[in-house]
Amino acid sequence: MIHKHGFKALDRSLKDIFSSKSGKSSDLPFGGKVLKLSKHLRLTTSNESFQVEQTRLFANWLLHIGEVNAGDQNTGEAIIKIPEDLLIKHSIDPISDLIEFVYPSILDNFKRLNFFHEREILAPKNDIVHEINERLLSLFPEMKGNI
Known part of the structure; x- marks a missing residue:
């Protein structure tokens, strides 16, 4: 978890760094740069094919949530179905x-x-x-x- 002031400081810094002469990117969050989770680097697996497959499915589920595909609309709220084995x-x-x-x-x-x-x-x-x-x-x- 990071304090909201950390995000605000990052936002201001990126807006300053990526601001163009036209100034358009200074109006965009994080200077118009979108940071996207494309791989869950903390997941590790064993060499067993079952474990590798389970980890792959879990990683895809995390990416699905991170890309805001879990809900119907991007309203800031979504109902996410948690797999039974995680409950x-x-x-x-x-x-x-x-x-x-x-x-x-x-x-x-x-x-x-x-x-x-x-x-x-x-x-x-x-x-x-x-x-x-x-x-x-x-x-x-x-x-x-x-x-």
Whole structure:
């Protein structure tokens, strides 16, 4: 997640960089340059054909959403059908289940060099991000003198 001021600063910078003599690109968002996700670089696969196919399908689904093809019109809102295998069903505490799924045995693994680089939780709103962060931080034992 990035703060809205980061996007505004990027927008102003790109408008300045790409402004033409006519000044038309200074009126366009991001100076008229459209940044498009064409490949999900974080997805990794094994060599097993089933895993490769599953990853390919998931990557295409992400691209489909990123290109705003999931809804009928581009109104800023869309209903997106989440695949059944990605849903957390019948849970008393879905956030804890999500944390355990993404960060298995976190207390045993958090000191591993790439443990957090290999996984992430994305959330649509800052209040959800803050709740997940608070839950994660509450799992760690106090580290006196290590700060």
